[in-house]
Every structure is written in C-alpha cells, then in structure tokens.
Amino acid sequence: MLASPVLILGARSDIGRALAKAYAAKGCEVILAARGDISADATDLALRTEAKVRSVSVDITDGAADAFFDSLGVVPGTVVMVAGLLGDQAESAANDETAARVMDSNYNGPARYLLAAARRMANVPDACIIGISSVAGDRGRASNFIYGSAKAGFTAFLSGLRNAHAKTGLHVMTVKPGFVRTQMTAGMKLSPVMTAEPEQVADAIIKAQDKKSDVIYTLGRWRLVMTIIRAIPEPIFKKLSL
Amino acid sequence: MPYRAPLAGWGRYPVRECTVWQPITTQALHETLMPLPSVIARGNGRSYGDASMNVDATIDMRRLDRLITFDEATGVLVCEAGVLLSDLVASLVPRGWFPPVTPGTRMVTIGGMIASDVHGKNHHAAGSFCDHVDWFDLDLGDGRVMRCSPSENADLFAATCGGMGLTGIIVRVSFRMLKIETAFVRQRTIRVPDLDEALALFEQSHGSTYSVAWIDCMATGKSLGRSAILLGEHAKLTDLDPARLAAPLVRRSRKPKTIPIDFPNFALSGFNVRMFNHLYYAMQRPGDAVVDVDPYFYPLDAIFEWNRIYGRQGFLQYQSVLPLAESAKGMRRLLEAISAAGAGSFLAVLKRMGPGSFGMLSFPMEGYTLALDFPATSDNFALLERLDAITADHGGRVYLTKDARVSPERFAAGYPRLDEFRNLRAQYGLDRRFSSLLSQRLGL
Numbered sequence A: 001m002l003a004s005p006v007l008i009l010g011a012r013s014d015i016g017r018a019l020a021k022a023y024a025a026k027g028c029e030v031i032l033a034a035r036g037d038i039s040a041d042a043t044d045l046a047l048r049t050e051a052k053v054r055s056v057s058v059d060i061t062d063g064a065a066d067a068f069f070d071s072l073g074v075v076p077g078t079v080v081m082v083a084g085l086l087g088d089q090a091e092s093a094a095n096d097e098t099a100a101r102v103m104d105s106n107y108n109g110p111a112r113y114l115l116a117a118a119r120r121m122a123n124v125p126d127a128c129i130i131g132i133s134s135v136a137g138d139r140g141r142a143s144n145f146i147y148g149s150a151k152a153g154f155t156a157f158l159s160g161l162r163n164a165h166a167k168t169g170l171h172v173m174t175v176k177p178g179f180v181r182t183q184m185t186a187g188m189k190l191s192p193v194m195t196a197e198p199e200q201v202a203d204a205i206i207k208a209q210d211k212k213s214d215v216i217y218t219l220g221r222w223r224l225v226m227t228i229i230r231a232i233p234e235p236i237f238k239k240l241s242l
Numbered sequence B: 001m002p003y004r005a006p007l008a009g010w011g012r013y014p015v016r017e018c019t020v021w022q023p024i025t026t027q028a029l030h031e032t033l034m035p036l037p038s039v040i041a042r043g044n045g046r047s048y049g050d051a052s053m054n055v056d057a058t059i060d061m062r063r064l065d066r067l068i069t070f071d072e073a074t075g076v077l078v079c080e081a082g083v084l085l086s087d088l089v090a091s092l093v094p095r096g097w098f099p100p101v102t103p104g105t106r107m108v109t110i111g112g113m114i115a116s117d118v119h120g121k122n123h124h125a126a127g128s129f130c131d132h133v134d135w136f137d138l139d140l141g142d143g144r145v146m147r148c149s150p151s152e153n154a155d156l157f158a159a160t161c162g163g164m165g166l167t168g169i170i171v172r173v174s175f176r177m178l179k180i181e182t183a184f185v186r187q188r189t190i191r192v193p194d195l196d197e198a199l200a201l202f203e204q205s206h207g208s209t210y211s212v213a214w215i216d217c218m219a220t221g222k223s224l225g226r227s228a229i230l231l232g233e234h235a236k237l238t239d240l241d242p243a244r245l246a247a248p249l250v251r252r253s254r255k256p257k258t259i260p261i262d263f264p265n266f267a268l269s270g271f272n273v274r275m276f277n278h279l280y281y282a283m284q285r286p287g288d289a290v291v292d293v294d295p296y297f298y299p300l301d302a303i304f305e306w307n308r309i310y311g312r313q314g315f316l317q318y319q320s321v322l323p324l325a326e327s328a329k330g331m332r333r334l335l336e337a338i339s340a341a342g343a344g345s346f347l348a349v350l351k352r353m354g355p356g357s358f359g360m361l362s363f364p365m366e367g368y369t370l371a372l373d374f375p376a377t378s379d380n381f382a383l384l385e386r387l388d389a390i391t392a393d394h395g396g397r398v399y400l401t402k403d404a405r406v407s408p409e410r411f412a413a414g415y416p417r418l419d420e421f422r423n424l425r426a427q428y429g430l431d432r433r434f435s436s437l438l439s440q441r442l443g444l
Helices: A014-025 A041-049 A067-073 A091-094 A094-119 A145-164 A198-211 A221-231 B026-033 B085-095 B111-114 B155-162 B193-204 B271-282 B294-299 B306-310 B324-341 B376-392 B407-412 B419-425 B435-444
Strands: A006-007 A030-034 A055-058 A078-081 A126-132 A171-176 A215-217 B003-008 B015-021 B041-042 B058-060 B068-072 B074-081 B133-139 B147-150 B169-176 B186-192 B210-215 B225-233 B287-292 B315-323 B348-353 B368-375
Touching: A006 A014, A006 A094, A006 B074, A014 A041, A014 A078, A014 B210, A030 A041, A041 A055, A041 B068, A041 B294, A067 A094, A078 A094, A091 A094, A091 A145, A094 A145, A094 B068, A094 B368, A126 A145, A126 B186, A126 B287, A145 B003, A145 B058, A145 B225, A171 A198, A171 B111, A171 B271, A198 A215, A198 B169, A215 A221, A221 B435, B026 B133, B111 B169, B111 B348, B133 B376, B147 B225, B155 B287, B155 B419, B186 B193, B193 B210, B193 B225, B225 B271, B287 B294, B315 B324, B324 B368, B324 B376, B368 B376, B376 B407
Parallel strands: A006 A030, A006 A078, A030 A055, A078 A126, A126 A171, A171 A215, B015 B058, B041 B058
Antiparallel strands: B003 B015, B068 B074, B074 B169, B133 B147, B133 B169, B186 B225, B186 B287, B210 B225, B210 B348, B315 B368, B348 B368
C-alpha cells in the first residue's frame, strides 16, 4: 500500500522528480518540497497526471522541522527524503564551512526532519518513511569520505528509526541507489552497468515500499560490490585508491 | 555548472567533446546565456548529424520540460521547449488528444520540433509542425526574450521555424493538439510493384489523413521503387471492435526491445540488407486493419537504441525532397544510384509532401521526399555526394536535420531564402552568438 499524501523532500533533484511522477502516476496525492519556488513543477505534474499535487518551500537544514510539519496542515502517509549534497571532497577537506554544509545536508538536516515526521506518523495506517542514503556510506574512502560519512550516519539513523518503530506500524526503508544518471553525476565517467536512470530508481523504490522492504540497493549488483568492498581488510583497504 | 562530454546526433557521426550546460529553469537559462559568446540548444539529440552540438557551449534543454497550461476545450497546450513528445503522447492520448504533426519518433522535444519544423505522414494535408504553433518565446541570449508569432515579430518567427536553433533559444511554446476519439489507427496497406505506380497511388490518396511508403531501395530494373504504401486515419469509436471499445483511448504498453551491442560490419553486407528489404516488403500484407497508434506512428521507437544497428562507425541519413514536376524523373535517378551502389538501407521512406512552409529554412516543398540510412563509410560519403548532385539537378533540397556532410554550395542551392535568413541573423546580432557544428560547416 502506498499511503497518501506523499511528501517528497528534495523534489527538485532528478530522483525527486522521477519519484513525484511515479507516485502521481499511481494515483497518489503528492506534495513537492524543495528550496525556493517549485510551484511550476507542481502545475506540470498535475497537468501530466491529473493527480492532486501541491508545492511547499523548505530548507531541511533550517532546524525548523516541527514548524514545517505543523504548517503542512496534513500528516503525510509517506515521506521520502531525497535531499542531499555531494559537494567536492577536496573543497570540503580544505574548508570547514563547506564540510559543515555537506554534513548538514546529508545527516543533520535529513535526520532532524525525519524525526519530526516520525513523531507524527506513528499511528498513520501504512505510513512509510523512505531515506535515500548512499553506497558511499558503506565504507569511508579517500575520494568522498565527508559525504560518505554523513551518509553512513544517515544509514545508521534509518536503521535505528526502523528498529524503534518495529511495533508501531511505521515502516522505514533505506535506499542505496549506487550511481544514478543525474545532475549530481553529470559529466562523470560512470560504468553503464552500475548506473541507473532516475526512473529506474523511482520504480524500484515504489515496488520495495509495496513489499515493505527494509534496505534496498536499487541496482542489485551494488549489494555484491559493496559486500566485497566492506570485506577488504583495513590494512589493505587503506592503501587502495578507490 | 557545465561539464564536458562527448556528444553526437542520432547517427552517431560525428562525435565531439562538448561543454554542456543543463539549466533547470528558464530564468537559469537566461542567466547562463548572457556571458556565453557562442551557444546552441540541444533537445533530445535526435537530429542525425551535427546540428545540436557546439564544442564551447551546448545547452541541454531536457530539464526545461514543464507543462504550463492545457485547455481541454480547445486543445491549446503551453509548455516549456524541452518537453518530450513521448511525454505528451503518454499524458494526453488517454484524454483524447494527439500531436497535430508527429515525426517518425516520439523521442524528440517540442523545441527541436520547431527548430527542424518537422513533418509527418500528414504533411500533404496538415503542413509541418510550425503550422500548428500559435507562438513561442525566444531568448536571444543578450537579455531580450521575444514573443514570436505569425503576427508578432513575424520575421523572427519565420526564421526560427526550421531555423536549426540559430536564431536564439526557444523557451516556451503554445500549440494546438488534435482531438481524437481513440488510440487506434485505421490502416490500409497497398503494395505497388514499381515507382510509377507508387507515385500514382500517392496522387490518388490526397484524401487520406496519413500516407507514407516503405520503399525497397535494393530492388532494381522493373521492380525499381516497389513499395508498400500505408494509408491511415484516426479510428473513430464506430471503427472499434467491442474489446477495444471498452478502453478506446488506452495505449497498450509494450516493453521496448533493445539493440544491446554495436552490430559488427558484416551484419550490413549487401546480402543481408537485400534480404531484409525483401522480407520487409513481403511482410506488408495488403488490406485493412485497425492498429495501435504506437506501431503505426513510431515503429522504430519499439527498438531502443536502434541506431546501434549501423555499428560503431555511426551512420548517415539522407533525406531530400524534389519538386513535384521533377519527382518521377529525379526519384528514379536517386533510386538507381542507390541500388547500383549496393548500399541500400534497412528502411527507406517515400512520402508525398504538400506545399512548402513559411519558415525561411524549412525543409518541406511540394513534391516527393525520400529518406534512407547508410553506414558512415567512405564509399557512402561519395555516394551521398552523387545523390546531392541528382537532388540539385532536379531543383530539390536536403534536410538539415538529417545531415552531417552536405557541402555549403549544395545546401545553398536548395534554399532560396538563405540570404534573408543570414541578414536577419546579422540584424538581430544572432550570427555570432548562436552557432553549431552544422552552422560552422555550412557557413550559415
């Protein structure tokens, strides 16, 4: 069951847009949330699908999660946290403020907003919280560990939230998409076998929500790759350039 | 932020590393354009050659894909230029609306349809896509955004329709969709043994809404130009059997097949291509049928990445049109040159076109157009130059959207309003700012 309305936090991202289309196509009411004005996207989606769509402005790093949910005027049936920020590892390593922004956007903000959501959704039938985490959180690597460690924290957060709500009926799902062809990865040379389209990710998420999956890799092969990467002993791992 | 990526058209020739910008709002586009000295817009990359590539700055328009308003009473749609035709078909066919003109693929953007002034199987009666456009907003890159229509900035309107993106970037479009009762087409298939009969049948078929011929480009001698002609009408409710009548506007979904690899060159041997054409002709069973809109209008969209069938080297598509009085003679010469070279394509298309368009560089003219594919080999470059010569002899022109190699002289000979187009570009200061590999090659 897909519980409406579906709140998409980070609705301007490619995965957020694909999710909004997929939920609307399934007949769900959709609330698009992103920084600034995305009412044009809501109009577009309503015209395409004849679904009920509205937009709200949000900054998930503002520390005002409770006020945001109070102002929605409705308790969502489904909340998807898509917001995040890859940043640039070298820049983040050199600059404290840049690093803080990556940490806030991938851990502090998402965790605080989802806590506020969970406080309200525990008794909603078929309620579901979905967090888009990352394979980068499965093991810290030199090339992206500031982003990766925030995602690792977010993965642990989702796991704990799922555990805490095992008896309330609020389901919590962790999604690790691997490479996705989005603005975040534009221009990167990605292996086509390991790269998903945003629409594939959206379809996989909706299918998994229906089955109440706990943790999904939207491309199954990533589970194998990350199992291997996690199994490499640290003395060897630290000398690799991955 | 921009990024570097190798780009190509649908023919996968040529390939060039380009700097790509992908703005996500029309305002972001506006601000991106201002400091850039030379740019071109790129829609879904389905023009075949080098029209949608600028090495310094190519603007990927696919994120500007919002529907803005749709009037269910009149069918007037306002949308951003990066909207995919396939999305419109998916959203609006179930509500009883179809594009007024559609090319042979639905994987194109609305902006690209204007820049190419695309035509469809209904050109003889309905004209080209721009005949159905009420207005568009054109970003000139220097701070000006101009509303263009047949009555407002009509010179920019006429230059932009078919103008290959060289007059600015189309950001917003209003056009009229066509009301349909069902998602089906009443199709009549007629096989004709040679070119003369094909042309005669087209001349008798002006009353059909849609008409097109698949032509066996490997047939020679008495069979030269043998074809299967497909006529079509949007099916009415009264044309449907009870099973289909239950859901008249539902498109049956099919999973697209994929060409998973670049075909090796031997797959394109003359023998294989000849056999394919022979079989394809034999498969076209004469008679009447009611078929789905998708296989009727978009047969090749059912095969994902079909362009890989021509191998790693890429392919060239050749499409030219000849004026009516010259068509019989000229088409015969084109087909003879192609079959003599033994370089035929898997699918060749022949179509009767109606009167030409108001667009300064629009391709259509009253007469017949022939379109086919060739692997991008040196033999075929030479063959296509021979085809250019035949087209020029008979007063015809080549279609820029399909082109990657025509010479500036052959191109100019086919487009009498070229100077007017150039003058307008200079007058509005667009000639240096909007530029593509195609415009640089042709000195546009």
